[in-house]
Amino acid sequence: MASDDRRANLQPLSLYVPEPKFRPGDAVDFTSVRLPPAGETRRPDTADKAETFIDLAYELVRVLDDDHQAVGPWNPRLSPDTMRSMLRSMALVRAFDERMFRAQRQGKTSFYMKCTGEEAVAVSAAFALDYEDMCFPSYRQQGLLIARGWSMVDMMNQIYSNSADRLQGKQLPIMYSVREAGFFSISGNLATQYPQAVGWAMASAAKGDTRIAATWCGEGSTAEGDFHSACTFASVYRAPVIFNVVNNQWAISSFSGFAGAESTTFAARAVGYGIAGLRVDGNDALAVYAATAWAAERARTNQGPTLIEHFTYRAEGHSTSDDPGQYRSEGEPNAWPLGDPIRRLKDHLIAIGEWDEERHVAQDKDLAEEVKRAQKEAEKNGILGHGLHQPLDTLFDGVFEELPWHLREQQAQMLAEETASGRPWARKS
Amino acid sequence: MNMIQAINSAMDVMMARDPDVIVMGEDVGYFGGVFRATAGLQAKYGKQRVFDTPITECGIIGVAVGMGAYGLRPVPEIQFADYIYPALDQLVSEAARLRYRSAGEFIAPMTVRSPFGGGIFGGQTHSQSPEGIFTHVSGVKTVIPSTPYDAKGLLIAAIEDNDPTIFFEPKRIYNGPFDGYWDRPAQNWSKHPAGEVPTGYYKIELGKAKVVRAGEALTVLAYGTMVHVAQAVIADAGIDAEIIDLRTLVPLDIDTIEASVKKTGRCMIIHEATRTSGFGAELSAIVQERCFYHLEAPIERVTGFDTPYPHSLEWAYFPGPVRIGEALKKVMKD
Numbered sequence: 001m002a003s004d005d006r007r008a009n010l011q012p013l014s015l016y017v018p019e020p021k022f023r024p025g026d027a028v029d030f031t032s033v034r035l036p037p038a039g040e041t042r043r044p045d046t047a048d049k050a051e052t053f054i055d056l057a058y059e060l061v062r063v064l065d066d067d068h069q070a071v072g073p074w075n076p077r078l079s080p081d082t083m084r085s086m087l088r089s090m091a092l093v094r095a096f097d098e099r100m101f102r103a104q105r106q107g108k109t110s111f112y113m114k115c116t117g118e119e120a121v122a123v124s125a126a127f128a129l130d131y132e133d134m135c136f137p138s139y140r141q142q143g144l145l146i147a148r149g150w151s152m153v154d155m156m157n158q159i160y161s162n163s164a165d166r167l168q169g170k171q172l173p174i175m176y177s178v179r180e181a182g183f184f185s186i187s188g189n190l191a192t193q194y195p196q197a198v199g200w201a202m203a204s205a206a207k208g209d210t211r212i213a214a215t216w217c218g219e220g221s222t223a224e225g226d227f228h229s230a231c232t233f234a235s236v237y238r239a240p241v242i243f244n245v246v247n248n249q250w251a252i253s254s255f256s257g258f259a260g261a262e263s264t265t266f267a268a269r270a271v272g273y274g275i276a277g278l279r280v281d282g283n284d285a286l287a288v289y290a291a292t293a294w295a296a297e298r299a300r301t302n303q304g305p306t307l308i309e310h311f312t313y314r315a316e317g318h319s320t321s322d323d324p325g326q327y328r329s330e331g332e333p334n335a336w337p338l339g340d341p342i343r344r345l346k347d348h349l350i351a352i353g354e355w356d357e358e359r360h361v362a363q364d365k366d367l368a369e370e371v372k373r374a375q376k377e378a379e380k381n382g383i384l385g386h387g388l389h390q391p392l393d394t395l396f397d398g399v400f401e402e403l404p405w406h407l408r409e410q411q412a413q414m415l416a417e418e419t420a421s422g423r424p425w426a427r428k429s
Numbered sequence: 430m431n432m433i434q435a436i437n438s439a440m441d442v443m444m445a446r447d448p449d450v451i452v453m454g455e456d457v458g459y460f461g462g463v464f465r466a467t468a469g470l471q472a473k474y475g476k477q478r479v480f481d482t483p484i485t486e487c488g489i490i491g492v493a494v495g496m497g498a499y500g501l502r503p504v505p506e507i508q509f510a511d512y513i514y515p516a517l518d519q520l521v522s523e524a525a526r527l528r529y530r531s532a533g534e535f536i537a538p539m540t541v542r543s544p545f546g547g548g549i550f551g552g553q554t555h556s557q558s559p560e561g562i563f564t565h566v567s568g569v570k571t572v573i574p575s576t577p578y579d580a581k582g583l584l585i586a587a588i589e590d591n592d593p594t595i596f597f598e599p600k601r602i603y604n605g606p607f608d609g610y611w612d613r614p615a616q617n618w619s620k621h622p623a624g625e626v627p628t629g630y631y632k633i634e635l636g637k638a639k640v641v642r643a644g645e646a647l648t649v650l651a652y653g654t655m656v657h658v659a660q661a662v663i664a665d666a667g668i669d670a671e672i673i674d675l676r677t678l679v680p681l682d683i684d685t686i687e688a689s690v691k692k693t694g695r696c697m698i699i700h701e702a703t704r705t706s707g708f709g710a711e712l713s714a715i716v717q718e719r720c721f722y723h724l725e726a727p728i729e730r731v732t733g734f735d736t737p738y739p740h741s742l743e744w745a746y747f748p749g750p751v752r753i754g755e756a757l758k759k760v761m762k763d
Contacts, residue, residue, distance in 0.1 A: 136495075167532045177531040184498065185531035189522045195488050196523070199495025199503075206451065206477045206501075213495070225515070229488030236483055398529040399567050401536075401591045404636065404680035 018257035028331035038065035039072025057267040057277035063286040068351035080354035090119040117315030120341035128292035136197035136215035156378035164381035190221035194230035201241035220251025238304035248314035267309035282312030435577035439584035454506030486516035510545035525568030548601035556738035558702035576623030582633030599653035608661030638682035
């Protein structure tokens, strides 16, 4: 071909494929992770234009310093009572996760997902939002329900798909839906909740309501088209919504580089859309609270959306079906330079004389007992391992508001099959 | 009224009755839609209730899901049915399943309007009939009108319905019925009885087919544009056929279909969509399951071809009078 002559002196192209720094067996060194000191990042007025604080999309909002003090302009100056309450919620989430993880291992349910190391992301947000605000979570924000004081028994009923499961056993465990607690039904398809949150927020604005919406996705799913559609819509209509990107470094076995982390930050996604972007130390409960409260104030005063990147680390596997030992260094979780969110808030409370190790140990013991009691209560309603708990004919409920003939026919067929089996399951009375 | 005016009137009536009905989509606001279906609505109901959207179909439908969950009744427009594919995940995995997966805690009561079908020289990106994709999904209703009168009544019913509904508008007959003879002069709805559309509220229940011609010799199942083509071909052939306009594909009016085929003993199914795994296959299976011992001839399917819609050759693709005529001969044999 003629073009071959013209290209004779060119080096062949090569395809760049990102690779995480550490694999199983590697020693971990996180010194290259740039961490600005706590208190250093400026705090714009919530009425400021997004274009005037683009730098914040590349910085890191941090409040708790190395001496466990709350410092700088983002210090939300929470009362010790509020901070103790947040600490308790985070510890309760961890206790809940521990217990439910074990329940899965004992065969009591099919699946579970912990949020270990990310407790501040959901818990602090729940404290900073109004109870009436609508949350469109992903699957690692169980802290929203716990912090909103929702019944753990109810959550466990869902995890066990038992007879008291409000979702009638129709959803994978942990895919909660609690309308009363402002917790939208979780989808397994990633980032679909993003435009939905925008739609809810736009509806609230169009109706002259005062409530706002918040949504969460992992850094991996910022690659989904829905994420970008949502950012466009939110920017165009100045929707009162908070976008949370939980950058926990790992999307199952794919490190954040496959979502573009080597080129920029996730908060910087906001810049191209002209919406406010903040990058926050996700393991600093006070920083998460401050950022969320700031974004909520922007939303509530018609300043539009804010995208918050929570820089954190997924300390455990993706789910009970995942073995992170197969793809990342065992040393990573402990070497993570931002530490543990629960320990950091605890250390702060101790440093200011509002908490102590003894009380913390006692609280952990109490919380473990509380979770255990809830579990016992939930298990009275059955566990997934012991077969189906829903009346058989509920299988067809909710496909449509009313049952059309073709579903009625299929339902009748199913019930006839059950009768023929000689061991019929319970039916709706 | 023509069909566009009837559709416009349906939205007008519903927006006046229910402050939670909102209209959104590409170009639907100030301009009133590329087919003018939303003309005048923004001026009447304001920008908070009728507005243009960015060009992101997954965003339009995703936002509509959130609005529905809030308590509104969005009527999003997808400008051409060919562009509904980017929105499929939000329609199939989200809108269609929200009620089921949340056991009724959240619903997505939206009516997705979208012009569909060929015959306007729209090429492969402005001509498709994707209804079969949605009839295959659990949790969405699929509605296709064939006249202005039906379009208004069905659209009002769809907007009032608490389930997500795909409302496909056969754009070839927006302005007048079409007999399948592309080289004849265009007809006009003003000369058709179904063009007489009341300005006020009325609705046509979803899931009810309409017998547009009663007959004894053959049952013809069709919807949208093909209802008119079928009527013209049957009239030319002088066959005493019963022609059923399905109007709603999900839920389907099985009783009307079954009674008719048992009476006539013959069945022909016509749609413009590609053949393989099209809705005609489902209809054929249903008729065979329920009416096998009443059938006097194999069921005939007349459809578009399994190719993309070809621009310059669209009349060769279109299941017009010749193709239907050949199928008629086969189904009427013996």
